[in-house]
Amino acid sequence: MRTIAHTLTVLTLGIALASSSARAQHETAFDIEDGARAFAQSCANCHGPDGDLIAGIDLGRGLYRRPLSDAEIADIIVNGIPDTPMPPTPRMNEQQAYRIVAYLRSLEIAPAAVADSGNAARGKLIFEGKGACMDCHRVNGQGSRVGPDLSSIGLLRRAAELEQSLLEPAAEVQPSNRFYSVTPAGSEPITGRLLNHDTFTVQLFDTDERLRSFVKADLLDHGFVDTPMPSFQDELGAQEIADVVAWLVSLRGTP
Amino acid sequence: MKSRIRRLGAIVTLFGLSATAQVHAQVSFERLLNAEREPENWLSYSGTLSNHRYSLLDRITTANVENLRLQWVWQARSLEKFEATPLVVDGILYTVQAPNDIVALDAATGRIFWTFAYEPSPDARTCCGRVNRGVAILGDTLFMGTIDAHMLAIDARSGQLIWKTKVAEAAERYSITMVPLVVGDKVMIGTAGGDMGIRGFVAAYDVKTGDEVWRFHTIPAPGEFGNDTWSGDSWMTGGAAVWNAGAYDPETNLVFFGTGNPAPDWDGRSRLGDNLYSNCVIALDADTGELKWYYQFTPHDELDYDATQVPVLADIDWRGEPRKVMLWANRNGLMYVLDRVTGEFLYGKPYVALNWMDGFDEQGRPQRVPGMVPTPEGTLIRPHVHGAINWAPPSFSPRTGLYYVAHWENSGIIVVEGQSPRPIGINRRQTTMGQVNLQPFFNNDEEAYGVVRAYDPDTLDPVWEFRMGDITWGGVLSTAGDVVFSGGKEGYFFALDARSGELLWRASLGGQVNSGPMSYAIGGRQFIAIAAGSSLFTFALP
Numbered sequence: 001m002r003t004i005a006h007t008l009t010v011l012t013l014g015i016a017l018a019s020s021s022a023r024a025q026h027e028t029a030f031d032i033e034d035g036a037r038a039f040a041q042s043c044a045n046c047h048g049p050d051g052d053l054i055a056g057i058d059l060g061r062g063l064y065r066r067p068l069s070d071a072e073i074a075d076i077i078v079n080g081i082p083d084t085p086m087p088p089t090p091r092m093n094e095q096q097a098y099r100i101v102a103y104l105r106s107l108e109i110a111p112a113a114v115a116d117s118g119n120a121a122r123g124k125l126i127f128e129g130k131g132a133c134m135d136c137h138r139v140n141g142q143g144s145r146v147g148p149d150l151s152s153i154g155l156l157r158r159a160a161e162l163e164q165s166l167l168e169p170a171a172e173v174q175p176s177n178r179f180y181s182v183t184p185a186g187s188e189p190i191t192g193r194l195l196n197h198d199t200f201t202v203q204l205f206d207t208d209e210r211l212r213s214f215v216k217a218d219l220l221d222h223g224f225v226d227t228p229m230p231s232f233q234d235e236l237g238a239q240e241i242a243d244v245v246a247w248l249v250s251l252r253g254t255p
Numbered sequence: 256m257k258s259r260i261r262r263l264g265a266i267v268t269l270f271g272l273s274a275t276a277q278v279h280a281q282v283s284f285e286r287l288l289n290a291e292r293e294p295e296n297w298l299s300y301s302g303t304l305s306n307h308r309y310s311l312l313d314r315i316t317t318a319n320v321e322n323l324r325l326q327w328v329w330q331a332r333s334l335e336k337f338e339a340t341p342l343v344v345d346g347i348l349y350t351v352q353a354p355n356d357i358v359a360l361d362a363a364t365g366r367i368f369w370t371f372a373y374e375p376s377p378d379a380r381t382c383c384g385r386v387n388r389g390v391a392i393l394g395d396t397l398f399m400g401t402i403d404a405h406m407l408a409i410d411a412r413s414g415q416l417i418w419k420t421k422v423a424e425a426a427e428r429y430s431i432t433m434v435p436l437v438v439g440d441k442v443m444i445g446t447a448g449g450d451m452g453i454r455g456f457v458a459a460y461d462v463k464t465g466d467e468v469w470r471f472h473t474i475p476a477p478g479e480f481g482n483d484t485w486s487g488d489s490w491m492t493g494g495a496a497v498w499n500a501g502a503y504d505p506e507t508n509l510v511f512f513g514t515g516n517p518a519p520d521w522d523g524r525s526r527l528g529d530n531l532y533s534n535c536v537i538a539l540d541a542d543t544g545e546l547k548w549y550y551q552f553t554p555h556d557e558l559d560y561d562a563t564q565v566p567v568l569a570d571i572d573w574r575g576e577p578r579k580v581m582l583w584a585n586r587n588g589l590m591y592v593l594d595r596v597t598g599e600f601l602y603g604k605p606y607v608a609l610n611w612m613d614g615f616d617e618q619g620r621p622q623r624v625p626g627m628v629p630t631p632e633g634t635l636i637r638p639h640v641h642g643a644i645n646w647a648p649p650s651f652s653p654r655t656g657l658y659y660v661a662h663w664e665n666s667g668i669i670v671v672e673g674q675s676p677r678p679i680g681i682n683r684r685q686t687t688m689g690q691v692n693l694q695p696f697f698n699n700d701e702e703a704y705g706v707v708r709a710y711d712p713d714t715l716d717p718v719w720e721f722r723m724g725d726i727t728w729g730g731v732l733s734t735a736g737d738v739v740f741s742g743g744k745e746g747y748f749f750a751l752d753a754r755s756g757e758l759l760w761r762a763s764l765g766g767q768v769n770s771g772p773m774s775y776a777i778g779g780r781q782f783i784a785i786a787a788g789s790s791l792f793t794f795a796l797p
Binding site for chain 1: 377688
């Protein structure tokens with residue numbers, strides 16, 4: 001009996017010592033669920049329910065101001081970041097913090113699993129050929145800048161979201177991908193991707209790939225327009241869509 | 256020759272010192288009570304203890320405001336939001352460098368006299384930024400609450416600490432972000448932490464010693480009236496924090512404070528009942544802290560509708576009768592006129608899109624719309640969890656008789672039982688908290704937007720509106736030149752015609768406006784000050 005207890009202690013210690021980097025992967029479903037609850041209670045008020053409410057940070061997709069290990073994230077959860085609005089959470093212990101990390105990491109790894117049915121290599125060929133996607137989009141320095149740069153889209157969107165964008169592009173346009181049209185006096189309407197706007201001005205990336213800024217009061221007309229992204233519902237078959245999705249999911253930043 | 260110059264210099268210096276000493280006369284309570292008699296100064300958070308945030312200075316008018324020019328900028332060493340409104344006393348400007356440093360500047364040039372540096376305890380916890388909304392003054396002493404829940408008294412001439420009193424335990428999640436309120440020989444303060452399960456209170460301290468004089472708990476203890484509005488032991492951690500500026504009425508000797516939401520914020524199942532005195536305005540005897548009356552804006556709140564807005568006290572002809580009223584644009588989307596002597600509910604109505612109530616009973620209790628509560632499936636509630644307004648200070652102009660409020664419109668949120676609220680719409684940034692720097696903004700017309708509106712206290716109807724693209728966490732200043740100043744998250748600071756709302760002037764300050772504007776004068780020259788980003792900007796006519 002004593003031997004068993006001793007063995008258990010050694011095992012526990014061993015697990016604790018080995019935990020840092022691999023910890024999230026070894027958490028149970030319960031831990032992830034618990035992490036989700038703790039995230040909702042302790043983090044979501046500032047970071048939002050999807051963890052993407054603070055500019056430059058998307059916790060659900062593993063985007064931080066700099067790459068962070070599990071241990072670093074857990075440390076930030078407990079101790080905060082000095083001189084920033086990120087507060088410490090002193091009543092949270094390390095185990096609870098790691099459960100939140102496990103929950104966040106579980107969100108990050110979800111996309112790859114969903115895209116298994118497609119072939120990324122075939123998808124790349126369709127993307128660059130039949131689909132003519134590069135007429136608007138750019139990947140790793142190649143293609144147009146008019147639409148969103150997709151070089152890291154695999155980090156930013158999940159497979160299901162990418163599939164929806166291909167089939168029903170107007171169903172959910174990310175705010176930063178909205179298109180806007182302005183009509184200056186004596187000019188044809190100018191359309192572009194909305195970069196920013198406020199009460200008095202609007203900033204666009206126009207279809208000639210120029211950064212444009214306008215004072216709204218000087219315009220004859222201005223406003224949001226539908227996305228120029230076409231639907232590929234009738235242009236590509238189901239397997240081709242899956243292939244393109246697989247290609248997009250594989251895009252995780254410039255090598 | 257040399258010695259003569261030296262002697263002259265000494266005389267000038269002496270004269271200068273003596274003049275300074277004379278000019279820097281103590282800020283008596285009498286001066287605070289009659290602050291409108293010296294509009295060149297700005298002696299308390301909203302200019303007067305009635306919180307009008309109205310300046311009698313009239314050099315800047317609707318006719319010349321377009322000529323405003325930047326005078327000086329003071330950049331804080333801080334990555335936090337700049338929420339403080341400065342004080343100006345006889346040419347010296349005092350403000351806070353977040354979280355809890357105080358600086359004294361020459362109000363004419365922005366050059367620095369001294370800095371008081373304060374390092375809060377690492378135990379300090381704040382829900383929404385390590386911020387501070389300003390200092391109070393009495394005599395030669397400045398008062399500031401700290402994010403580690405202390406009250407400090409600082410020598411306004413030297414910047415040295417006079418006393419430091421622990422208001423509450425920072426480790427138990429009490430913190431202070433609000434401006435203190437000075438009344439007579441007492442300085443009053445409450446704490447934040449209502450979302451973290453504190454038991455709220457407001458306390459008064461002796462201005463000379465820092466000794467506590469009285470403390471009023473905003474959640475009654477067992478045996479006290481109102482404790483039975485909290486089920487079980489929920490009263491012990493029910494929040495109801497006092498975390499924004501109060502007001503004082505010398506005629507009744509009452510101080511008024513708004514109280515925050517009950518905790519837990521979005522799940523009322525553990526705290527059944529009305530949860531007094533959360534989401535109330537409380538009227539306390541300034542000498543004793545005794546509760547004289549209260550009015551609860553949102554009984555049993557499950558939507559985080561803190562009633563911590565800045566109370567505005569006005570003596571007006573209300574519907575043909577002279578009344579001593581309190582005007583209140585509340586976070587819950589309702590605007591109120593209360594009798595501030597008795598607490599009587601005189602009138603209230605929605606001022607933004609709202610769906611959680613559909614009228615008042617005779618006592619002014621809101622009638623809930625059935626089903627507009629958190630549910631397992633989620634319920635779309637308007638306004639948003641951050642409300643129609645949050646803490647930003649409004650303004651009242653006795654000249655126009657209008658109540659000016661910067662707030663936001665058209666916001667909503669899905670509230671799921673027992674969990675965090677979920678913003679609706681694709682743009683989940685629609686009403687996020689203010690930040691320091693500007694962010695790209697993509698909202699379309701259907702999503703929430705900010706406004707400055709002028710309301711008629713008789714009807715609570717808007718007389719005019721100035722609409723912004725993004726929402727605003729900025730306050731409002733009105734002046735005797737019939738100009739209204741405000742700003743917002745887009746980083747604009749602008750001037751409107753107080754009677755029509757017409758845009759007269761604007762400046763792009765490069766950082767979000769998270770503070771209330773104020774005005775002062777140096778040598779008869781009117782200045783307007785506003786904090787944006789992490790800097791303080793001042794403007795004046797050439």
